[in-house]
Amino acid sequence: MKPLAALNTLRARIILGEAALVVGLVVVAVIGIGALQTVKNTVTQELASLTAVSAENNRLVTALFEQVRAAEQYLTDGSVEARNAFSSGGEAAHTYQRRLQTLPELAEADRLVVTRVGVLQAEAEVLYSFAHAQQDLGRRGDAQSGARLARERATEMLRLVGLLSTSQSVRAETTASSLEQAATDREMLVWTVLAASVLIAVAIGVATLQSVERPLTRLAAAARRFGDGDLRPVALGGMPSELTTLGEAMDRLGGTLRTLVTEVVEESERMAGAAEDLSAISEQLAATAGDVSTAMEEVSSGAQRQVAGLNESCAAGQNLHGATEDAGHVSSRVAELGADIHRLAETYGTDIDAAGNTLVELGNLVQQTARQVEELDELSEPIYEFIDLIKQISSQTNLLALNAAIEAARAGERGVGFSVVAEEVRQLADTSAQAAERVSGTIKTIRDHVSAMGETMAAGRAQARGVGAVSQGAAEALRQIVTTVKEIETESRRVAGHAAQNLTAVDNITQALRSASDAAQSHASSSEEVAAAAQEQGASTEEMAAQAAVLNRAAEHLRSLVKAFRA
Amino acid sequence: MAESHRGSHLRPPRAISRSILLVLAGLTLAACNPSEEPILIGLAGPFSQPRAQSMQFAAQLAVSEINQQGGVRGRPLQLVVQDDSGLADIAVRVARVLYDDPNVVAVVGHMNSGATLAAARVYNSGDNPLVEISPSASSPDLSGAGPYTFRVCPSDSIHGTQLAEWARDRLGANRVAILYENDAYGRGLRTTFRNSFIERGGQIVSDDPFSAVLPSFEPYLTRIRSRGGADVVLFAGARAGAAEMLRTLNMIRFQPTVIGGDGAAGIETAEVDAEGVYISLAYLHDQPGARNETFTSEYRRIYGGQLPDHRGAGAYDAVFLLARAIEAVGLNRVGIRDYLAGIGQVTEPYHGVTGSIGFDANGDVVDRDVVIGIVSNNRLESVAR
Numbered sequence: 034m035k036p037l038a039a040l041n042t043l044r045a046r047i048i049l050g051e052a053a054l055v056v057g058l059v060v061v062a063v064i065g066i067g068a069l070q071t072v073k074n075t076v077t078q079e080l081a082s083l084t085a086v087s088a089e090n091n092r093l094v095t096a097l098f099e100q101v102r103a104a105e106q107y108l109t110d111g112s113v114e115a116r117n118a119f120s121s122g123g124e125a126a127h128t129y130q131r132r133l134q135t136l137p138e139l140a141e142a143d144r145l146v147v148t149r150v151g152v153l154q155a156e157a158e159v160l161y162s163f164a165h166a167q168q169d170l171g172r173r174g175d176a177q178s179g180a181r182l183a184r185e186r187a188t189e190m191l192r193l194v195g196l197l198s199t200s201q202s203v204r205a206e207t208t209a210s211s212l213e214q215a216a217t218d219r220e221m222l223v224w225t226v227l228a229a230s231v232l233i234a235v236a237i238g239v240a241t242l243q244s245v246e247r248p249l250t251r252l253a254a255a256a257r258r259f260g261d262g263d264l265r266p267v268a269l270g271g272m273p274s275e276l277t278t279l280g281e282a283m284d285r286l287g288g289t290l291r292t293l294v295t296e297v298v299e300e301s302e303r304m305a306g307a308a309e310d311l312s313a314i315s316e317q318l319a320a321t322a323g324d325v326s327t328a329m330e331e332v333s334s335g336a337q338r339q340v341a342g343l344n345e346s347c348a349a350g351q352n353l354h355g356a357t358e359d360a361g362h363v364s365s366r367v368a369e370l371g372a373d374i375h376r377l378a379e380t381y382g383t384d385i386d387a388a389g390n391t392l393v394e395l396g397n398l399v400q401q402t403a404r405q406v407e408e409l410d411e412l413s414e415p416i417y418e419f420i421d422l423i424k425q426i427s428s429q430t431n432l433l434a435l436n437a438a439i440e441a442a443r444a445g446e447r448g449v450g451f452s453v454v455a456e457e458v459r460q461l462a463d464t465s466a467q468a469a470e471r472v473s474g475t476i477k478t479i480r481d482h483v484s485a486m487g488e489t490m491a492a493g494r495a496q497a498r499g500v501g502a503v504s505q506g507a508a509e510a511l512r513q514i515v516t517t518v519k520e521i522e523t524e525s526r527r528v529a530g531h532a533a534q535n536l537t538a539v540d541n542i543t544q545a546l547r548s549a550s551d552a553a554q555s556h557a558s559s560s561e562e563v564a565a566a567a568q569e570q571g572a573s574t575e576e577m578a579a580q581a582a583v584l585n586r587a588a589e590h591l592r593s594l595v596k597a598f599r600a
Numbered sequence: 601m602a603e604s605h606r607g608s609h610l611r612p613p614r615a616i617s618r619s620i621l622l623v624l625a626g627l628t629l630a631a632c633n634p635s636e637e638p639i640l641i642g643l644a645g646p647f648s649q650p651r652a653q654s655m656q657f658a659a660q661l662a663v664s665e666i667n668q669q670g671g672v673r674g675r676p677l678q679l680v681v682q683d684d685s686g687l688a689d690i691a692v693r694v695a696r697v698l699y700d701d702p703n704v705v706a707v708v709g710h711m712n713s714g715a716t717l718a719a720a721r722v723y724n725s726g727d728n729p730l731v732e733i734s735p736s737a738s739s740p741d742l743s744g745a746g747p748y749t750f751r752v753c754p755s756d757s758i759h760g761t762q763l764a765e766w767a768r769d770r771l772g773a774n775r776v777a778i779l780y781e782n783d784a785y786g787r788g789l790r791t792t793f794r795n796s797f798i799e800r801g802g803q804i805v806s807d808d809p810f811s812a813v814l815p816s817f818e819p820y821l822t823r824i825r826s827r828g829g830a831d832v833v834l835f836a837g838a839r840a841g842a843a844e845m846l847r848t849l850n851m852i853r854f855q856p857t858v859i860g861g862d863g864a865a866g867i868e869t870a871e872v873d874a875e876g877v878y879i880s881l882a883y884l885h886d887q888p889g890a891r892n893e894t895f896t897s898e899y900r901r902i903y904g905g906q907l908p909d910h911r912g913a914g915a916y917d918a919v920f921l922l923a924r925a926i927e928a929v930g931l932n933r934v935g936i937r938d939y940l941a942g943i944g945q946v947t948e949p950y951h952g953v954t955g956s957i958g959f960d961a962n963g964d965v966v967d968r969d970v971v972i973g974i975v976s977n978n979r980l981e982s983v984a985r
Contacts, residue, residue, distance in 0.1 A: 120807070127787065155782040155783065155811055156782075156811060156813045158782055159782050159809045159810055159811045159813055159814050160813060160814075162808050162809050162820075163814055163816075163819060163820075166808065166819035166820050166822075166823050167819050169819075169823050170819055170826065172819070175819070179815070182815075
């Protein structure tokens, strides 16, 4: 969300659009340059390899033709030059073949052709030499038949080197077309990237424009609304931050206006309401002033009745005093019982704690034993290793004994005695291997027993843990009982204390009731005075009602004025 | 508590196991511990063909001797035999198999030049190159084929120059006729012989190619004789051609001295009269040297009276060289290569059955003279030089 927020300014959007365009152009340039360089390198490489192969190939073809020509010439004129040209042409051809063979650029198929050419050339050379020898000996017929055989090879050989040249030109064509294809592909790529970057830049531009235009329209509409008295808030969502600032300023202005109008409206309403209330109350006051004086008279007679009632209460207070004294006695008895329970619980608690400790010790003992059993189990591991070693030694001894037996057999008569010994040694090795196997079986049994024991121990340990938990629970319960009993004790003591205090309070209440009775008598006389004052108030209240009506009218006027604004 | 208990219980078995293993180690020194993981060495050659038999026999003899003496670093050597049929493409395939097996630390092979050269491309490539020591590939093209390619035999160019020296200085030949097999081996031997012989003031009277397509040697040989003969005929080719040529010589009753390169080895047992033919060899079973005497007598005893050839002797030396390298630097392929490259330069040359072995920068054996053998009673015997 945050990076998106960072993009929410006009500046950022414009920079982004520009950057996308620049990056696109750079990519296009890089791809373009890369493509050009690749094509250049490939062309250079391919040309070099084609040149190397075809140069050797041309030399080979020339040498082969020269050799065949010289061979044929020698058959007709028997000249020394022809003989020399034949052998030097042959040597040159062999050299070029070898060089061609070692060129890494040579295609595998061509390599096979070159090998075949070499074989044919060697055969043709032998057959021409044979024909030349026949020729030198004056055997023309034999020379011709030898030459025929040689020509068969030579023809095939020259056809094959022709193929080699063709294959080179085919390869050149293939290379050219693949280069062309590669260049076209790169071109397409460049165009695609260019188009894509232009599209992205345009899209970002359009988006930026829209993000400016829409909020501006909205803000203008809001300003118009304000002018018309519509002060509802401006919607700020989805704006670039610069416009959001502007919108917020407008919104603040609208907000201030809105608050102002609202306050005025409320104030005028309140004022009107108050005026109404005022007139209503003043009317009511006027009406009730009469009622008050009537009521006051009733109060005066009620006070007298109260005095009689209070005197009765004093008698009841005396009864309460006796009951409270009883409660104090009961509470003291409860406290004594609690102390008994407390003593009992403490005695049992010590016993249970002792039992719990014994169980924990038992648990530890079992755990220790279990650990020792585990150690015993682990100890059997090195014993196994030891047995393995014994087995290994006996099998090697067995092999040695076998070798010794073979050697003894080789030694013949002299080895007979030794072979008996070797056999004894071999049997000894066998026996020790079997013994080791038996030991390994015994250890297995012991190990099984030990692990069974370990399981029993583990079960015992779990049980001990269970019993321990139960006794701990019991001890805990007793402790709780003690605490509760203590609380009851405290509580009952407090009740006894309260009972004593209550006794005093009841006496106080009786006292208070008496003074209340005196006060009631004085109330009766003062309420008569109040009734007279209320009648006076009635007159001034009517005057106030008339003024409230004036205020009410002013408030109504103010309310109609602010109603034009819509908050 | 528990820890100290366990510790005191464990001590006795550990002490026992240590002492027992020490005793066992002592036993395995006498005869290599067979339960140890063996060290694998590739052995590549055309073992389905009789010509490679000696190579395999001798390599196995070397391995069993090394293992009898306790193996290498307490571990036995074991050969991983791959048959390359003597062909370049199959050699590449079997080389790939050996290369890809991380337990193979080096290869003895291949036997012939074409296979060795083709396989060298595999062995010298990639992240984990593998040493190949050829016992008998003699093509000059193999020089510098790659830092992991070695050979314990002299190259054909050494054969060519030393045969020329022999013909000119020991046989006193002035006129030599050359018959060469029209392949890389024949042309190579012929060219080095020819240049060297002319340099020594000799004359090449004829220089004729042959191959399987040649209808007959007769016109070549008749022409040599008709043009004043030759003191020596150099035969630069394989045994089959040599037999055919000797047959033709007998047929036309022309009896020049015939000398040949090691390609013609085996001619002594061919069904043709080859008495008196000289052949240059990287090794001959009766060449002097105490080490060689032990080797040949042991070989003869074990393989029913047969004798090792130069390929066998080369393979035997190659196995011992590798054992020495592994003993010194361990099983690391690169380490083995570096050790071998330093033999004769960083470390002392190795004195094997074929002679003293040290390597130059091309992986070729340095300062190695060829042995000249003569066919006598269907046997090749070395000639004192």
